[in-house]
Amino acid sequence: MKDLIEIIKNAQSVAILGHISEDADSVGSSLAMRYALRKLGKTADVIFSARLEQRLSFMNADGIFKEEAREEYDLCLCLDCGDIKRLGDREEIFRKAKHTASVDHHITNTNFAEVNYVIPDAAACGEILYDVICGLGCELDKTLAEYLFIAIASDTGSFKYSNVSPKTMRTAAALLEQGIDNAYLSRMLFDTEPEAVMHFKGALMSRVETYHSGRLAMICVDKTEFEKFGVAEKDMGDIVNIARMTAGCEIAVSVRETEDKVKLSFRSNGRYDVGELAMRFGGGGHKMASGASSDSISFLDMKQKVIDFCGELFND
Numbered sequence: 404m405k406d407l408i409e410i411i412k413n414a415q416s417v418a419i420l421g422h423i424s425e426d427a428d429s430v431g432s433s434l435a436m437r438y439a440l441r442k443l444g445k446t447a448d449v450i451f452s453a454r455l456e457q458r459l460s461f462m463n464a465d466g467i468f469k470e471e472a473r474e475e476y477d478l479c480l481c482l483d484c485g486d487i488k489r490l491g492d493r494e495e496i497f498r499k500a501k502h503t504a505s506v507d508h509h510i511t512n513t514n515f516a517e518v519n520y521v522i523p524d525a526a527a528c529g530e531i532l533y534d535v536i537c538g539l540g541c542e543l544d545k546t547l548a549e550y551l552f553i554a555i556a557s558d559t560g561s562f563k564y565s566n567v568s569p570k571t572m573r574t575a576a577a578l579l580e581q582g583i584d585n586a587y588l589s590r591m592l593f594d595t596e597p598e599a600v601m602h603f604k605g606a607l608m609s610r611v612e613t614y615h616s617g618r619l620a621m622i623c624v625d626k627t628e629f630e631k632f633g634v635a636e637k638d639m640g641d642i643v644n645i646a647r648m649t650a651g652c653e654i655a656v657s658v659r660e661t662e663d664k665v666k667l668s669f670r671s672n673g674r675y676d677v678g679e680l681a682m683r684f685g686g687g688g689h690k691m692a693s694g695a696s697s698d699s700i701s702f703l704d705m706k707q708k709v710i711d712f713c714g715e716l717f718n719d
């Protein structure tokens with residue numbers, strides 16, 4: 404961590420970039436880092452790739468977009484981002500920066516920055532950032548604790564996934580000691596949906612598909628359905644978790660068709676490594692949760708490919 408602390412301390416202006424399709428870990432981590440850096444007297448911008456999903460609106464995340472960014476930063480700090488491709492068109496900001504660093508917990512991280520601080524055992528990027536922020540000599544306060552709690556709670560499914568370690572809980576305990584309203588934050592993250600999303604999820608639940616004796620559970624949504632329910636694809640949250648609830652399921656997959664590509668999310672119930680599976684589709688992630696996307700395959704072909712690849716995996 405020494406190199407990371409040094410490269411951050413030496414920078415006056417910092418661009419903070421999370422991965423595309425921003426989720427609560429990347430956003431929570433980014434806002435925490437910006438807050439800490441500003442507290443240390445630095446100039447820091449969080450630069451989002453697109454509008455955030457509606458579910459995260461309670462965070463009042465006031466990041467900027469690429470067009471509003473500076474011409475050049477002393478440091479570009481990438482958070483929760485395993486691959487340079489996951490910066491999207493903000494890669495330009497990364498390339499122009501004098502120095503680059505990355506803090507991440509994806510085991511598939513490609514070490515694309517100058518300084519890479521990657522801890523695959525960490526449940527969330529926010530869990531690593533807690534140590535980094537302390538290492539920078541920045542004192543924890545309630546606002547910082549809220550951002551980090553959102554980051555960690557989201558990537559652990561409210562502290563119920565297998566990635567939760569004693570360290571995760573100790574970090575969460577330190578955050579709660581700052582007096583944050585963890586029940587409110589958890590409700591906003593996990594138990595609150597717009598009515599249109601409720602109806603859409605109900606429909607999806609009624610048509611989960613299973614293959615290979617129920618070991619693969621799948622939810623497939625083509626682009627016409629998002630229009631039909633009046634919900635944007637990004638506002639649906641992790642619908643793959645609906646499939647994952649099916650008894651007997653080893654691997655859950657969602658196949659979603661958007662305007663320009665087909666997106667996949669994978670979840671494992673423990674036995675199979677879906678990080679490796681996602682890499683076969685050009686994606687990546689963790690053992691238990693991963694994703695991929697393609698703009699060169701049709702929705703139905705992608706669905707068949709998922710069924711075939713999972714079949715191979717189960718037969719090995």
Ligand SMILES: [Mn+2]
Binds near residue numbers: 483527
């Ligand atoms: Mn994460």
